[in-house]
Amino acid sequence: MMIEESRQRSIAYGLSETEKPDFSPIARTDFSLLLEQNRILHAHALPVMETLYEQIINTHNMVILTDVNGLIVHTLGDDDFLEKANRVALKPGVIWSEASKGTNAIGTAIVENQPVQIHANEHYLQANHFLTCSAAPISDHQGNVIGVLDVTGDQSSFHKHTMALVRMSAQMIENHLFSTAFQHSITLHFNTRPEFIGTLMEGIASFSPSGSFLSANKTGLFQLGLSLSALQSHTFSSLFGLPISALFDHYRTAMPGLLNLCMPSGVRVYGRAELNSANSIFQQSAELVRHNDDGARDGARSSNLGSPSAHATNQNARRLSGLRYLNTGDPQVAALIDKVNKVLGRDIPILVMGETGTGKELLAQAIHNDSPRANGPFVAVNCASIPETLIESELFGYEDGAFTGARKKGAVGKILQGNGGTLFLDEIGDMPFSLQARLLRVLQERMVTPLGSTKSIPVNIELICATNRNLRDMIAKGEFREDLYYRLNGLVVRLPPLRERTDIETVVEKILLAESSGKTYTVSPEIMQLFKQHNWPGNFRQLTNLLRTAIVMADQENIIQRQHLPDDFLEDIDLCLTPKPEESTNWRVSNGANLEEMEISVIQQALESNGGNVSATAKALGVSRNTIYRKLPPQK
Structure with missing residues (x-):
């Protein structure tokens, strides 16, 4: 349909399918002006183009960048194909709009404002029938198309994965442009899965120092479920359920971890914010917001938790991330969930054992969401990721001047941040031996004394710990305190590794549903059999990343086949x-x-x-x- 509509436009432009294309480039002075006008686009696109070209080198293809009118700004390509490309004027300074060349990927992508692939005789002009072109528009932070990224090659060397590579590369360019446009603002990187932060799957949203919404990238708009215009009336607080002053507080701690935020839909996301603290405007705004907000924050927090809208938000979050959604048919997991349900709200600490990637934090979050403390904070601490020299201040907090480099006014530790909610200590086996006695004292006395302070503060937390290590062996070697172990293991549960589970088909189905952005994907019987035979050393983390890549590689296909899987996975399977x-x-x-x-x-x-x-x-x-x-x- 899209190609037919483009052909009709080509006819309306007065073009003839058999005519010789206009090969003449614009004048040198005009091209220099064009480069200057597209200087920022070119600067951010060039490294991405080079990376893309490395992936398709020696395949008779070239990478092309154009401006918003389809005028070629820069090209990279194989020498043998560049000679053919020059015959049809695929070179800088030549325009490839629909009005000039008829139906072609570059021009049609601009008109349709979506990725387009034009293969062989789908091109309007017969002179271009030897080509296959895959193009994706590049938009700025306001959603306006400012250019096109394209891969064009000989139609005989056509590869179906090219379109996916072009789309991913265009998104990378857009994210780079977005970051540049808001480098003096508060920028939040977020996703429902923490491992996706810093990848192409992350949403990005920027806010003024006072918390007003400025813009979001395409993935951010999709996750928020609102249009750019609808978001203009929102603030950081209204979108993520956290006062902007609390965000500033979070990044004043010694080792701030990922934020745990709740969107208006009730879906919880992890986030990492970038604050340009060197900017004096930000500093002034931060202090102003803190002054206005500190006095009312505690009261507002308690009143908001009791409001109908906040209650509905928390109920939605609990429905979307509760224990019953983790029960996907495996008998071991079902028995685990049954045990956990019996101790919810009984002040019994839970110790989760399991290999890396089995979903220990996901289980802890589900336990919190189903517990009577669901409206309170969920604070996660990875004891293995914090340097030994900082973990004490990170957990217990510190007073002003407690140590060299300490932040002015001190910082609230993770234990106090979890007051009234749940504290999740991941990789507890990696906690330094010297701190284990202090943690034990806090758990027994329910009092925290920050570094440099003589004042003890009462704390009320539910405790969940997790480890992939054998704590009993560590006790025998003198590496873990026996008294702390018996304080932590009120209920010990073990999450089975993926290779032991019987519900892999259901798990794959759920992951595909979560990662496919509304499109339905299935796995072929051959691949499902491979999944059942694989050892899965990375467990769910490995499976999720594998399926996410496969979805991109499958592109318009609905069934994931062997050719959509990464080579290293297939090599491991074959071995x-x-x-x-x-x-x-x-x-x-x-x-x-x-x-x-x-x-x-x-x-x-x-x-x-x-x-x-x-x-x-x-x-x-x-x-x-x-x-x-x-x-x-x-x-x-």
Whole structure:
């Protein structure tokens, strides 16, 4: 339909399908002026174009950047294809609008304001039938199209993944432009999953120092569920349920972690804010907001929690992230949830055991959301990610002047931030031994004494801890206090790793639904069988990232197939399923070895048989050299 409408426009422009295209570029002086007018776009697009070109090099393609009118600003490409491209004027200074060239990806993307792929004879002009072009418009922070990113190549070398790469690259350029436009504002990076912050999946929203909404990128608009115009009347507080002064307080702590925020829809997101504290306007506004807000904040917080709208927001959040939504059919998980439900609200600490990536924090958040403390704060602390020299001040807070480099007026620690709610201590096994006695005292006395203070402050928290380490072994080695262990393990539950679960089909379905932005994706039976056989060393984190990549690679296809999966995953699968070599090869593996040890043993013996030649070893085993390097221990 879109191509047919474009063809009708091409006819209306008076173009003939058989006519020779207009090859003449604009004058040199005009082109210099064009470059100056698009200087910012060009500066931010160039590194992305270079990265994109590295991914398609030697495939008879070129990368093209145009301005809003389709006039080519810059190109990168293979020399052999550039010669062909010059025949149809795919070079800087030439315009590729629909009015000039008829139906083509660049011109049509500008008119439709959406990504467009034009293949072979879908081009209006016959002279361009040898091309396949994939283009995506680039928008500024106000949503206006300011240019187009395009990959054009010989139609015989067409690859269906090219369109996905172009769209992702255009989004990268937009995010760079967005950050530049609001570098002196408060910028929030957010997503429902913390691991997506800092990736293309993150939403970005900017606010004035007083908290007024300024703008958001496309992903941010999608997550907020509001148009740019509808957001203009909002503030940081109305969108994320946190006073702007509380945001300033958060970033005055020694090691501020991710924010836990609630959007108007009731969906909870994680966030990381960028504050330009060197800007004097920001500093003045921050102090003004603090002065106006501090006196009323506590009262407003308690009154808001009792208001109908706040109550509805919290109820929505609980419905969207409760224990029952984690029950996807695995008997071990069902039994775990049944145990947890029995201790909710009973002031019994919960210790969650499990490998990295099994969803320990997700479980802790669900426990909080289903507990009587759901309206209170949920404060998560990763004991392994905070430097040992800072973890004490991070947990317990400190007074002004408590140590060199301490912030003026001190800082509230994580334990006090969780007052009235839930404190989640992740990787508790990595807490320094010297601090374990102090934590035990806080848990027993329910009193916190900040560093540099003689005053103890009462605290009322529900405690959930998690670890992937064997605490009993650590106790035997003198690395973990036995008395603290028995204070933490009121209820001990174990989250099974993904390879032990029986509900992987349901899990995959839920992840695809959450990551697909409204489009329906399924996994082919062949791939589902591979998923069931895989060891999943990264558990849910690995599976989620894998499916997110597969969705991008599948693009317009609805069924995820083998070709949509990353190469390293397929290499791991192939290596795991490689038949045991014949006895004649003398590659012997101990019957007691686990799967990982067997893989390494096979690789090492194959490497010895090939005289240390990695390429020959990789070829013999049917895997890539990268797999060999990744599986072998580093050389000392």
